[in-house]
Amino acid sequence: MxxxxxxxxxxxxxxxxxxxxxxxxxxxxxxxxxxxxxxxxxxxxxxxxxxxxxxxxxxxxxxxxxxxxxxxxxxxxxxxxxxxxxxxxxxxxxxxxxxxxxxxxxxxxxxxxxxxxxNGITSGLAGMSSLGAPLTHREHAHGVVFVTGHAKPGDSGTDWVQLATTAHQAKLTLVIYMGVSSLNHICQGLLQGLPAHTPVAVVQHASLPSQREALTTLAGLVNTVHREQLQSPSIIVVGDVVQGARAWQQAEQQTKAQRVA
Missing domain, CATH: 3.40.1010.10 (Tetrapyrrole methylase, N-terminal domain)
Structure with missing residues (x-):
């Protein structure tokens, strides 16, 4: 045997x-x-x-x-x-x-x-890869921070103002997990340390056939998520690397073409 x-x-x-x-x-x-x-x-x-x-x-x-x-x-x-x-x-x-x-x-x-x-591939990485964009970039992002938007009961959670300030100064990409339910609170904090025009990507069901995504700015994030009815599980990526997304680049090219015309 x-x-x-x-x-x-x-x-x-x-x-x-x-x-x-x-x-x-x-x-x-x-x-x-x-x-x-x-x-x-x-x-x-x-x-x-x-x-x-x-x-x-x-x-x-x-x-x-x-x-x-x-x-x-x-x-x-x-x-x-x-x-x-x-x-x-x-x-x-x-x-x-x-x-x-x-x-x-x-x-x-x-x-x-x-x-x-x-180890397994985390959704924060897979979601951005599916958009054709990186999490780090020599010009746009010197590092990446993975952070949860869901605080443990009794815990005050992340200091979003401080995190945003640090991300702006150090050129960091923020990858937020479980943040949809606390989106208003998160955005209020981030907007105190990052420019309102900071690019943002939201990816729901990353890597699956049911994947849905939206590209916006920090100022328009809450309205975009509500309008597109994006729900958990979603990852939220905040930072200039989002400009590398295929859809973002295509939109910029169309805008330039319209200006030339």
């Missing part, structure tokens, strides 16, 4: 949605798992890589909706590992970028479990 594989626990990033953006290492981990704990934002097509005998447990974690308690998810992983399972915690995007991966690793290590992590 073949030797039984040892129990294991792996946090796997399923990427932004498009199953073709999975890494080879993620596919291997999914295929070897005997138990998979799957987030809501993971594309069902990703589960085609799982073994037919694997147990799949859906543990929804989505802002604004009823979610599986984090403590319950932690307990499931620890229990399954101790029962000899090969556990994969399958998370949308990257486990360590607003995926609570850090919290889960801490709890697992406290239980004496060694954890492996397989």
């Amino acid at each position: 073949p030797a039984l594989l040892a129990p294991s626990c792996t946090l796997v990033g399923a990427g932004p949605g498009d199953p073709e953006l999975l890494t080879l290492k993620a596919v291997k981990a999914i295929a070897n798992a005997t138990v998979l704990l799957v987030d809501d934002l993971v594309n069902d097509a990703v589960l085609a890589h799982a073994s037919p005998t694997a147990r799949i447990i859906h543990v929804g974690k989505r802002g604004g909706c009823q979610s599986t308690p984090q403590a319950f998810i932690d307990k499931l992983m620890i229990t399954a590992f101790k029962e000899g399972e090969r556990v994969v915690r399958l998370k949308g995007g990257d486990p360590f970028i607003f995926g609570r991966g850090g919290e889960e690793v801490e709890h697992l290590r406290e239980a004496g479990i060694d954890v492996a992590v397989v």
Whole structure:
């Protein structure tokens, strides 16, 4: 008889949605798992890589909706590992970028479990790539800041005024996750540190066939999101790199042509 594989626990990033953006290492981990704990934002097509005998447990974690308690998810992983399972915690995007991966690793290590992590492409990167624009640029952006627009209960959250001031001075791109529900508050802060004409892109369902996007300025962001009815999950990218988007460049070319005419 073949030797039984040892129990294991792996946090796997399923990427932004498009199953073709999975890494080879993620596919291997999914295929070897005997138990998979799957987030809501993971594309069902990703589960085609799982073994037919694997147990799949859906543990929804989505802002604004009823979610599986984090403590319950932690307990499931620890229990399954101790029962000899090969556990994969399958998370949308990257486990360590607003995926609570850090919290889960801490709890697992406290239980004496060694954890492996397989990175995934985060939606902030995939969304901008789909528009043909970068997050950094030698002329327009010397760095990028990934920030959440969803504060932990009891936490005052991000100081948007300070962040905007720093971004303006240091030429940084801001990539805001989970910011749609707090958009008015976020914009009020950003407008105190960044010019009103700062380019902004909003991308909903990045990398999926259902992807929708809008290009605007910081001053017009709130009205644009409401008019286009963009909702979560969306990423908001603020900075001059947005001018590299294909649609933005096409609009500029049309404007120049009209001026010449």
